Amino acid sequence: MESVSSYFGSMVFNDTVMRQRLPQDTYEQLQHTIKEKRHLDIGLANIIAQAMKEWAIENGATHFTHWFQPMTGITAEKHESFISPIGGGKVIMEFSGKELIRGEPDASSFPSGGLRATFEARGYTAWDATSYAFIKEGTLCIPTAFCSFGGHALDKKTPLLRSMQALSKQALRVLRLFGNEDVHTVDSSVGAEQEYFLIDKSVFEKRKDLIYTGRTLFGAKPPKGQELGDHYFGTIKPRVFAFMKELDTELWKLGITAKTEHNEVAPGQHELAPIYSSCNIATDHNQLTMELMQKIAKKHDLVCLLHEKPFAGVNGSGKHNNWSIATDTGVNLLNPGETPAENAQFLLFLCAVIKAVDEYQDLLRISVASAGNDHRLGASEAPPAIVSIFIGAELAEILNALENDVPYGGKEKELMKIGVHTIPRFPRDNTDRNRTSPFAFTANKFEFRMPGSSASIADPNIVINTAVASALREFADILENAEDFEDELHKLIRATISTHKRIIFNGNGYDEAWTREAERRGLCNYRTTPDAVSHLLDEKNVRLFTEYGVYSVEELNAQFEIRMENYCKVIRIEALTLLNMVNKDILPAVSAFLGELGGSYLARRGTGLNAEPVYEKEMIESLTAKLNDLYAQKNELQALLDKDLEYADVTKRAFFCKDEIIVKMAKIRALVDSMEEVTRSEVWPYPTYGAILFSVK
Numbered sequence: 001m002e003s004v005s006s007y008f009g010s011m012v013f014n015d016t017v018m019r020q021r022l023p024q025d026t027y028e029q030l031q032h033t034i035k036e037k038r039h040l041d042i043g044l045a046n047i048i049a050q051a052m053k054e055w056a057i058e059n060g061a062t063h064f065t066h067w068f069q070p071m072t073g074i075t076a077e078k079h080e081s082f083i084s085p086i087g088g089g090k091v092i093m094e095f096s097g098k099e100l101i102r103g104e105p106d107a108s109s110f111p112s113g114g115l116r117a118t119f120e121a122r123g124y125t126a127w128d129a130t131s132y133a134f135i136k137e138g139t140l141c142i143p144t145a146f147c148s149f150g151g152h153a154l155d156k157k158t159p160l161l162r163s164m165q166a167l168s169k170q171a172l173r174v175l176r177l178f179g180n181e182d183v184h185t186v187d188s189s190v191g192a193e194q195e196y197f198l199i200d201k202s203v204f205e206k207r208k209d210l211i212y213t214g215r216t217l218f219g220a221k222p223p224k225g226q227e228l229g230d231h232y233f234g235t236i237k238p239r240v241f242a243f244m245k246e247l248d249t250e251l252w253k254l255g256i257t258a259k260t261e262h263n264e265v266a267p268g269q270h271e272l273a274p275i276y277s278s279c280n281i282a283t284d285h286n287q288l289t290m291e292l293m294q295k296i297a298k299k300h301d302l303v304c305l306l307h308e309k310p311f312a313g314v315n316g317s318g319k320h321n322n323w324s325i326a327t328d329t330g331v332n333l334l335n336p337g338e339t340p341a342e343n344a345q346f347l348l349f350l351c352a353v354i355k356a357v358d359e360y361q362d363l364l365r366i367s368v369a370s371a372g373n374d375h376r377l378g379a380s381e382a383p384p385a386i387v388s389i390f391i392g393a394e395l396a397e398i399l400n401a402l403e404n405d406v407p408y409g410g411k412e413k414e415l416m417k418i419g420v421h422t423i424p425r426f427p428r429d430n431t432d433r434n435r436t437s438p439f440a441f442t443a444n445k446f447e448f449r450m451p452g453s454s455a456s457i458a459d460p461n462i463v464i465n466t467a468v469a470s471a472l473r474e475f476a477d478i479l480e481n482a483e484d485f486e487d488e489l490h491k492l493i494r495a496t497i498s499t500h501k502r503i504i505f506n507g508n509g510y511d512e513a514w515t516r517e518a519e520r521r522g523l524c525n526y527r528t529t530p531d532a533v534s535h536l537l538d539e540k541n542v543r544l545f546t547e548y549g550v551y552s553v554e555e556l557n558a559q560f561e562i563r564m565e566n567y568c569k570v571i572r573i574e575a576l577t578l579l580n581m582v583n584k585d586i587l588p589a590v591s592a593f594l595g596e597l598g599g600s601y602l603a604r605r606g607t608g609l610n611a612e613p614v615y616e617k618e619m620i621e622s623l624t625a626k627l628n629d630l631y632a633q634k635n636e637l638q639a640l641l642d643k644d645l646e647y648a649d650v651t652k653r654a655f656f657c658k659d660e661i662i663v664k665m666a667k668i669r670a671l672v673d674s675m676e677e678v679t680r681s682e683v684w685p686y687p688t689y690g691a692i693l694f695s696v697k
């Protein structure tokens with residue numbers, strides 16, 4: 001068998017390949033351009049394009065594409081072949097520097113939230129040289145940012161890169177204060193654990209709801225779900241194993257460091273975690289991972305469901321966004337150090353995150369808000385919709401000692417003083433890790449657990465990076481002017497803990513009592529997407545993003561439009577699918593079953609025996625009542641959908657979807673599920689939950 005190291009990254013135009021194939025001065029100039037985050041000069045681009053093309057063709061590529069991430073959260077590509085006619089019916093393979101650095105896809109069909117007037121249909125894409133080009137299915141993919149000609153970001157990569165720059169700049173200011181002169185850039189590192197479901201293709205194809213919406217709109221509870229906890233970390237079934245193996249291989253070829261694959265809590269649910277990397281690479285890689293999961297599943301006659309809540313009653317899927325900050329010299333700034341000075345620096349960065357999460361808890365919640373994730377957050381399986389931070393008992397005690405000047409320590413307790421005392425090392429694998437916390441400090445990184453499984457991780461990382469940059473800037477402003485640095489630092493840390501400790505919660509996030517406690521503390525609790533997104537344009541949020549140049553006001557307005565609109569569209573598609581299923585399959589099926597029962601009732605009565613056919617009689621009565629009710633309810637839903645189209649204001653429409661349409665859909669679902677429970681198996685038009693969840697043998 002081929003060893004992994006021989007093909008890892010074989011489809012990537014990475015540093016090793018560039019070093020081999022580019023003239024040395026070109027290679028060096030490119031490195032310089034990347035480091036300084038400058039635009040690539042066309043002369044340089046021509047040389048790189050030539051080398052890239054040769055490498056791509058040698059590796060079987062015939063096409064190239066600018067690979068980008070429009071605001072829909074998925075990736076987009078427009079393939080062009082390398083061929084160029086030279087007369088006589090012949091072609092040569094060409095790829096120029098201009099084509100490498102800039103593309104002009106027709107942007108008119110991507111959502112732009114009004115940013116790109118229709119007369120300006122073309123946007124342009126520009127190579128993000130910090131992310132390597134790669135070959136996917138015979139196409140050279142060039143990771144790019146996507147903008148309108150007016151310069152507005154039409155994608156998720158552009159604001160993400162801007163947020164990383166903001167973070168780097170402010171973190172550097174703070175590091176200089178601690179005497180770190182050798183650091184040139186600071187980067188956020190991200191490892192995104194990805195949850196997903198695998199089901200058999202044959203059951204998927206029989207469910208219109210899964211096909212059109214990615215989730216089941218109906219389904220009575222099966223006799224067995226996840227109660228026994230026998231799936232979590234259980235033995236991986238051979239078919240799933242074969243899928244995971246092929247997935248790992250394909251990801252490795254793309255230089256994606258897939259590291260762990262295991263079963264999750266729900267039947268049919270699994271997880272993949274890569275080794276963490278720089279924030280924008282991790283984002284690109286997560287998009288590719290999702291794409292490959294779906295494609296490879298198909299090859300195994302499986303379907304990969306990335307929806308946040310494909311099934312009611314069993315766990316949904318999320319994406320744990322592990323986040324830390326590291327210097328280009330390889331130091332993780334969220335790692336408690338060995339010396340008092342390193343500890344002081346660690347505490348300051350820790351405080352920056354605490355302050356950032358408290359001040360922009362609403363933005364964090366907004367960044368993960370979607371129609372799909374609304375089914376998950378707060379459902380006693382995923383973190384609640386309330387943002388809070390878990391730091392663990394030990395760190396909590398240290399912060400408390402600092403804030404209140406109370407003694408801390410083992411046998412010999414003493415007063416803590418910044419710059420003098422060393423924080424004890426936390427055990428790397430502390431077992432009482434709080435799984436219910438949305439934002440948990442896990443030894444040397446924060447794990448944000450609210451992101452949904454289908455969403456891009458760009459949005460939450462844009463918020464974390466920018467909010468932490470803002471906190472660091474405030475700290476740097478104060479400390480740069482301090483007369484006595486250590487004294488000022490001590491005061492600053494104390495004040496930060498005291499002001500922002502309300503966001504720290506080490507208890508059980510699923511507990512009802514926490515909701516009340518959080519309300520007392522004044523924390524936000526935005527249960528749904530419209531509730532959350534309504535706050536995107538709050539003054540403080542606009543100020544944050546514009547101050548650091550992450551989003552302009554126009555871009556934020558567009559974000560708002562797109563998010564609300566997307567929510568309304570998803571709900572409408574779900575409601576239409578539900579109506580289709582009720583009208584065409586469920587009503588006729590139950591009606592047919594009633595006919596069958598009626599026939600059976602008459603036949604049995606006709607036997608002349610005295611015993612009344614109780615089953616048929618009572619079933620006919622109760623099912624008829626339900627069928628009539630269903631008919632009435634679905635007509636009411638239809639009326640709501642007609643009304644839905646009359647709303648001109650997107651916010652009003654989103655609230656209408658949430659308050660009326662979703663509520664009606666839930667009512668209909670409950671009714672249909674109760675009918676499924678008593679209808680003869682062969683008559684029911686769809687595979688049951690049991691058949692779907694346990695479809696992969």
Ligand code: ADP
Nearest residue numbers: 189190191192273274275276322323324444445
């Ligand atoms: P878990 O117990 O949650 O699986 P792991 O330690 O295995 O925790 O890490 C989960 C994810 O966090 C992986 O993707 C891993 O690469 C990533 N990770 C580990 N350390 C860091 C770090 N310093 N910064 C960002 N991500 C990290």
Ligand code: MG
Nearest residue numbers: 193320322447
């Ligand atoms: Mg985790």
